[in-house]
Amino acid sequence: MRNTRTSLVRRTAVMATAVTAALVLAGCGSDSGGDSQSGSGHSSASASASSGAAHNDQDMAFAQGMIPHHQQALEMARLAAGRASSPQVKDLAARIEKAQDPEIRTMNGWLKGWGMGMSSAMPGMGHSAGSAMPGMMDAKDMAGLKKMSGKDFDSMFLTMMIEHHKGAVAMARTEQAKGSYGPATSMAGDIIDGQTAEITEMNKLLGKG
Structure with a gap:
């Protein structure tokens, strides 16, 4: 027991x-x-x-540069509504505006989140101010485009926008190679794909494709 x-x-x-x-x-x-x-x-x-915070200097440079670059493209695109004679040019301009306007807002949001505030750069800036951004038109180019209408406008618009797009693609490639912020490198890929396709389209409209 x-x-x-x-x-x-x-x-x-x-x-x-x-x-x-x-x-x-x-x-x-x-x-x-x-x-x-x-x-x-x-x-x-x-x-x-x-x-x-997962961004680097390249990401900031991309947003700060691409915003005014896009703004100038929008300025050019908005001229087409009242000056272009080709329906294809008008349609292209409308698509450029539809694609790039939201991207400007998105990039300004990044800058604000990074404590940098919204970009104050404006379209139509002088060549020296925009010289770091390939494809930017100078004030003389923009003034010349604003004076044109009809087929002359179509031709100059397409010629200028091709160069403008090539500049944006170059900037986007740099972002993809050196940027670290996922949304920025992703947008860069969209810019490369979208604007490369539009370059091909514009060359065809100019009879070069």
């Missing part, structure tokens, strides 16, 4: 120890879960923060 009682006491002690250990582990798990949740929240915040 003594042995049975001793065995029972030992078994109870072992069970108590096991329960205590389980409770401790549960507590740790709870703490860990809390930390994990908190850590997960922290991770999310960090991921979000790092997502906002």
